[in-house]
Amino acid sequence: MPLHSAPPSAALALSLGEPAGIGPDIALRAWVGRHTLHLPAFFVTGDADVLRRRAARLGLRVPVRPCAPEEAVRCFAEALPVVAAGPSATAEPGLPDATSGPAALAAIDAAVRLVQAGRAAAIVTNPIAKSVLYADGFTFPGHTEYLAHLAGSPARQPVMMIWSPELAVIPATIHIPVAEIARHFTRELLVDTGRIAARDLTERFGLARPRLAFCGLNPHAGEQGTIGREDEEITRPAVEALQREGIDARGPFPADTLFHARAREGYDVVIGAYHDQVLAPVKMLAFERAVNVTLGLPFVRTSPDHGTAFDIAGTGQADPSSLIEALRLARKLADADARRQATHNPARAEAEPRRAAAARRA
Numbered sequence: 001m002p003l004h005s006a007p008p009s010a011a012l013a014l015s016l017g018e019p020a021g022i023g024p025d026i027a028l029r030a031w032v033g034r035h036t037l038h039l040p041a042f043f044v045t046g047d048a049d050v051l052r053r054r055a056a057r058l059g060l061r062v063p064v065r066p067c068a069p070e071e072a073v074r075c076f077a078e079a080l081p082v083v084a085a086g087p088s089a090t091a092e093p094g095l096p097d098a099t100s101g102p103a104a105l106a107a108i109d110a111a112v113r114l115v116q117a118g119r120a121a122a123i124v125t126n127p128i129a130k131s132v133l134y135a136d137g138f139t140f141p142g143h144t145e146y147l148a149h150l151a152g153s154p155a156r157q158p159v160m161m162i163w164s165p166e167l168a169v170i171p172a173t174i175h176i177p178v179a180e181i182a183r184h185f186t187r188e189l190l191v192d193t194g195r196i197a198a199r200d201l202t203e204r205f206g207l208a209r210p211r212l213a214f215c216g217l218n219p220h221a222g223e224q225g226t227i228g229r230e231d232e233e234i235t236r237p238a239v240e241a242l243q244r245e246g247i248d249a250r251g252p253f254p255a256d257t258l259f260h261a262r263a264r265e266g267y268d269v270v271i272g273a274y275h276d277q278v279l280a281p282v283k284m285l286a287f288e289r290a291v292n293v294t295l296g297l298p299f300v301r302t303s304p305d306h307g308t309a310f311d312i313a314g315t316g317q318a319d320p321s322s323l324i325e326a327l328r329l330a331r332k333l334a335d336a337d338a339r340r341q342a343t344h345n346p347a348r349a350e351a352e353p354r355r356a357a358a359a360r361r362a
């Protein structure tokens with residue numbers, strides 16, 4: 001899939017997220033800390049009034065300024081740039097309402113359109129409440145699958161990685177009921193996931209030969225097939241298939257002994273069978289620093305590792321650290337994509353600013 005890359009001067013697009021969640025709180029607090037934290041410039045896509053109301057409630061003096069994406073870098077020093085998108089949202093903090101879903105979705109759609117047009121360097125998404133969107137008829141499990149759909153990704157399954165300096169993990173199956181995990185846990189899924197992880201960790205994260213550790217589905221990785229056959233019949237053949245392609249895949253390993261400090265020195269990322277098997281360890285180790293990254297997309301997308309935290313929205317207790325790390329990582333990965341594109345295709349890289357200008361005029 002060709003990469004979308006914006007001129008290095010383009011800002012990051014941050015989607016508003018669920019208007020009743022902590023997305024507005026952490027966006028405002030990140031902007032307040034922009035100078036001391038040396039944050040890359042970003043603009044929010046969504047309803048500017050949500051941010052104005054939240055700033056007033058939190059007692060934050062943040063000038064919220066509607067602008068075009070191209071003005072965001074210049075504007076960022078003195079105001080929080082907002083690119084208007086979608087309908088007004090009326091939800092109070094902690095209380096999503098009927099305007100929540102459409103507003104959250106429009107903010108994501110706008111961010112994607114802008115990155116695809118080369119008008120944003122990458123997208124960072126604030127948390128959405130899945131149940132609120134499902135109630136509104138949203139048919140994708142989460143951002144990960146929705147973004148892959150918008151990007152026209154050919155992958156059988158988009159890849160979610162939660163990355164932190166301490167530990168990086170990928171759940172092979174994502175937001176599905178536990179009762180359905182075994183049915184979705186296939187050799188093809190693991191091989192596809194391993195390939196996408198190996199490619200993005202090499203090309204975007206700069207690891208020469210990423211080491212992928214596969215978790216077993218069963219206790220003790222099945223104990224040679226005596227506690228469930230899946231790890232002998234699915235996980236091991238998937239690891240061997242990846243090894244034949246030259247990918248450094250290892251396992252299956254029992255999940256219970258894969259996350260202690262010495263074990264973590266033996267791999268770059270864990271590919272687990274299901275969501276909680278691998279997200280619980282990384283959130284325990286690095287809740288404030290971990291970042292959700294979607295792998296295999298033609299543009300960069302990161303997100304804080306946490307959710308909408310309705311219990312503390314609008315109270316001033318929301319910690320913006322994970323969003324700050326998500327902004328930093330998005331900038332780093334987008335710059336890596338732009339450098340790679342310039343190396344592999346200098347003519348295209350040179351034409352990119354003209355293409356983006358044409359897209360703006362269109």
Ligand SMILES: NC(=O)C1=CN([C@@H]2O[C@H](COP(=O)(O)OP(=O)(O)OC[C@H]3O[C@@H](n4cnc5c(N)ncnc54)[C@H](O)[C@@H]3O)[C@@H](O)[C@H]2O)C=CC1
Pocket residue numbers: 022026126127128129130131143292303304305306307308309310311312317318319320321
């Ligand atoms: N990327 C996304 O869009 C994500 C969305 N979600 C959604 O979030 C909603 C709530 O999910 P929960 O499981 O309750 O997880 P949550 O992460 O929203 O909250 C769990 C606990 O951590 C606290 N917390 C979370 N972020 C915090 C922060 N930045 N600073 C201080 N405390 C924080 C909350 O107050 C709560 O006590 C769900 O609807 C879920 O679908 C969950 C994870 C990621």
Ligand SMILES: NCC(=O)COP(=O)(O)O
Pocket residue numbers: 141142143144145160279292303
């Ligand atoms: N638990 C992670 C999560 O819910 C994030 O999902 P996504 O919206 O990034 O697909």
